[in-house]
Amino acid sequence: MNIYEEGLSLLRDKKDFVLASIVKSTGSTPRSKGTQMIIREDGSIFSTVGGGKMEASCIEKGVFFLKL
Template sequence: MSGEHEIYRTLLNAEERGEAVALVTVIRVEGSVPRHEGSKMVVRADGSIVGTIGGGMLESMVIKEALQTISDGQTRSASYTLNDLDEGDPGICGGTIEVFIEPVGISPTVLIIGMGHVGKALAEVA
């Protein structure tokens, strides 16, 4: 199974089981980076992953953000520069990568107050 198929299979399985996961997508790259725009990674609530956006410290930082997304259900984007100037290390790549992190399998809660015809209609839609 190709990496892309594995990503989508994991998302489908998570949805079927009601498992909350986060989908990470590389949305912008600048300079030398380990993966291209459109690269994807699924992060599970236990921190395990399917796919990759480049490995190393980048992936470790993104997993932390993805776990927060699973926890609070909020989408987020983050940008990372792939070097460590404080350590005097220009990094393997030296470029910048931006990711979009979205929750999958997390159903929003709708609170309906009232028992009238509007509340009933809203409950049917929700």
């Protein structure tokens, strides 16, 4: 399953999610511009934007906005 199929499945199930995307990167990074990750309300993810502190921050902020 790709990220678009996962997003469509969540929409069909009326589940909220956030789509995180890398829009710019500099230097040595594990993932490049255009990489995307789905963050679900429970903090689980589909795909990755590279791990580490940046990904953890994306998950934290994504869950925060889903709970608003």
